[in-house]
Amino acid sequence: MSFPVFRHTISRFRELLKEDGQKVSQLIKYDPVIAYLIFQEVNKPCGKVEITNFSQMVNYLGTKKIEEIIIQRDLFLESEDLYIWVYGILSAEISALISEKFSHIHRDEAFFAGLLPCLGLLFMINEFPRYRSIIHFLVKLPLEDRVFIETKTFGTNHIETLKRNIICPPFKEVVNILNKMFPEDGTKDIKTAVPPRGSTLQSCYDLALLSDLSAYGAQALMFPSVIDNRELFLELAKRYFRIKESDSLEILQSAMDRFISIAQEFNVIEEIQFSTETVYELKKFKFETKNPVFANMVKNLFEENAKDRNIFIYGERAVGKRLLAAALYTDDNNPRREKPFVMIFCDIEEETLEEEFFGIKEGYLGKKGKRGVLKNAEGGTLVIKEFDSMPRSFQDKLEKAIKTGKVYRVGDINPFDFPDVKFILVGKDDIRIKAAQGEFSSSLIKLLNPFFLKIPPLRERREDVFYIAGEIVKKYNLNIEDKLSQPEIIEKLKTEPFPNNLRDLKRFLFLLYIQRLLKS
Structure with a gap:
């Protein structure tokens, strides 16, 4: 089966085969299909070799085999399809940069994981030629929305095409995990795909998360007007890998710098037309409703927000809770508008939550020191998502810290003063009802004394x-x-x-x- 390759990459590879074979080994991964073909050739299911380092793969195959793979290509994507390449390479570079923070993930493995969403698009083109007419829109969407639309339209989706074509370890397992994370109905459930603690599949699971996360990063750089992409990238970087916002923004900038260098290498920099100048600017979010009763409730909420009161927003999934939290923060009357805006999730294991929330002493149990989000948000706003799912024993720890005004980092015997922080608490369920049922701390609710707002479903x-x-x-x-x-x-x-x-x-x-x- 002949998969489509990019004419500009193949042209450059053919030039380099005559001039500089060593450089080909450095650039070969920058055509997604060529990278895939080389990976499949080296890591055949029946073989004894498992190599995921591109330089080693090229050395293993030899120049003649690489040349044969390149020369055999006869299905080309042209300049009007360049945005697909941009999407794939940006995603791969972002994934590789994130992997540098973790010793158990090889950079080239992460790079290939970042290519997977793009490869899925190319495999879909191969099976459904008319799919090409909708790719320019699909690359803007989260993977779960893309899976839903593809399945409704074609009866299959890009992750299923990956499953049909990528049959070599470890990426066979990575794709299987992606398939669990993104079923055909377009839901997204990363918990179902979590491997058992200590499992050999942990690195595969992390690569699957990288694949999802890096796609958001590429979209943030390519489509800055769709601000959700950037916000979701920052949010998921915290959730998946505990990467703070400033580091995530630095990763995006570094990925863009790397991409520009690669685009110059392939002589296509002048053909790429997208802007990144607004991607890092703070956007003023708005939350509006045409329902008169709800509009009055929202008006009261913003008035209480201007008084610097803690807020609790709750409601069903996808009703706009995240948007409302951002709108409260960027509102002109918010007294903390120019101060830090930090977010943490509560639906993680308690030990990790305590370290993320309060921080950890340098060297404790061999761990790197961490300030904790509570300290990072000092003077500003701390958004606690899934607040209604906060472990009960951690509720007690938070309550004690607020009451005493003292916070202990994990492993530290010297406390620091509880920071001046405003809380925006977000959840699905009304914590007052949970407290009445004995499932949430009523004393913590009284201590925080938030203004409550339920966002009704559509x-x-x-x-x-x-x-x-x-x-x-x-x-x-x-x-x-x-x-x-x-x-x-x-x-x-x-x-x-x-x-x-x-x-x-x-x-x-x-x-x-x-x-x-x-x-x-």
Whole structure:
């Protein structure tokens, strides 16, 4: 089967085969399909060799074999498809940079993991030629949305094509984990795919997380106007690998620098047209509703926020809790607007949560010292996500620290003063009800004394469905405004329950747009 390669990379490889064979070994991974073919050739399932270092793979195969693989290519992607290459290489470079923080992941393994989403696109082109007409839109979307749309449209998806084509360890296992993380229904469940503690699959699981995370990073650099991509990259970098925001932004900048150097090497830098100048600017978020009752509740929330009061936001998944937290922080009347904005997740094991929250003393149990998010947020805002899932014993530790005004880093006998921090707490369930049922600390709730706001699901605020649909169409530049006025679409927006709220509404609109692209 002949997979599509990029003409600019193959042309450069052919030049270098005549001039500098050593340089070919350094650049060979920069065509996703060539990297895949070489990897498959070296790591055959029946073979005894398992090499994931590209230089070693090239040396193992020899120049003649590499030349044969390159010369045999006859299916080319042209300059109009260059954005697919940009997406793949940016993602791979981001993945490789993140891997440098972890000794158990080889840089080239991470690079190949970053190529996987791009390879999936190329494999889909091979199976469905008309898929090419919608790639420019799909590369903007999170992997779970892409899987959902692909499955609805083609009966399969890019992760399944990876599973059909990547049959060598360790990436066979990596793809199997991705398949568990992103099932056909378009959900995303990283917990189901977590290997047993101490499992040999741990590095494969980390590579799968890198594949997902680095795709967001590439999207953040390519499509700065879709601000969700950058925010999700920063959020998931914290969640997956405990990488603080400043380090994540540095990774994005370094990846862009590396990419520009590679694009110059392949003589395509002038053909690449995208801007990164707004990617690091603080965006002013807005949260609006057309429901008069809910609008009054939101107004009261922002007034309490301006008084520097702690906030608790709760509601079903994908109702806009993250957006509202960001809108509260960037609001002009927020007294902490210019101060740190730090986020932590509570649905992690308690030992890790304590280290992340309070910090850890340098050298304790051989660990590197850490300030902790509480100290990092000093003077500013600390967002605690999944607050309703905070382990009960940790609730007691947090309550004690607030009451005494003293915080102990893990392993430290010398406390520091509890920082001046404003809390925005986010969860799915009302913690007052959980407290009444004995599942949450009522004394901690009293101590924090937050202002409560429930964001109703879309089915309970139909006025917002039409407004939000229009905003999504503008945000993603979907050419379907005329469809929104059609009776059957209006009826759908009026009656569809949208059980997954914004996620379902987005996907409904995305499918309308995809159908139009495929017809045209």
